[in-house]
Amino acid sequence: MIRDADNRIPAIRLRDVLLVPLQGEIGDETAAQLSDDVLRLVQSSGVRGLVLDITGLWMVDSHLCALLSRLAAAASLMGARTVLCGMKSDIALTLQTMGLDLAAATALTLEDALAMLGFAVVHAGVDEETEEPFDEDEEEMR
């Protein structure tokens, strides 16, 4: 668990992948701690993949973008492939307009990111036909 005054970033081990869900406001202290802890974990656990899930970030500026790129580059030097996932469309548009590059592989969703790192999704014993969620809201409005 990585933490400072008002922020905690958990790092979750999932077989040979380290999953880091980023969220909220990431201050410099949290950011430094994050890089430190994640790279240490990559080294000690020998994971082959690192997933940075940014679904919970409301904004990414050039500073944070540089941080994520550096983290991915450092992990890659240690043999762990980084995939960044969960970027919101408005953030993607902003980074693109600003001309900022993210030096990491990207995936739309967490599931896609894990698939890129060799995980296969198997629905065990669930019949996809009956799995359709029933949307109460829509039904009520008709």
Add this chain to the structure above:
Amino acid sequence: MDPVSERLLSILGGHVSTINARLILSRALREARLGTDEIGERALPKLIPLVERAAALFVAGESMGRLRAELKREIRDKARKVAACRLSVLSERDVSEARLLGRRMCEEMGARGFSLQKISTAVSELARNIISYTSGGSIELVPHVDPPPPRIVIRASDSGPGIANLEEVLSGRYRSKTGLGRGLAGTRRLVDRFDIKTGADGTRIEAEVQL
């Protein structure tokens, strides 16, 4: 009933039956995750897009166009009451505070999505530059509603040593050792208007984003 709900119901009432107006409002409230006791002026910008979406199930064509315009006017009226604000930027915490202020002003003015991102990101970049390269400065956010289009002006000022290699920095060729060195160049590309004055007595930047 609270005045905001009453106002919205009376606008909707001009286009749909009372019962449907209530249905639309309650759906919007549910989607906004607001209880009936939390509805105040502040909730209006968040609520109106949801009301518009829910209303689209009942209203069509020309009537929907008129309803949209009426709802838009409500947001404008609300946005006119948003006050300018100014924040000293001395530490990294102030950078975070500044971008949250930017986000809140956008929300109060009914701006979402890409424009909210543009404002918050631009504020963050300009504030970050202040703490990275000077001993301190300030960020001012000024909302404008009239004349249209609605927009927010961001003013960043500091009394630092000025930017010696301004041309190189703005061209995007510059690389800083900490970040990408792209903050300022990126901000200029992101906003609708960008003016900068820099010299030995400090730097003043004015950036405008239309909502």
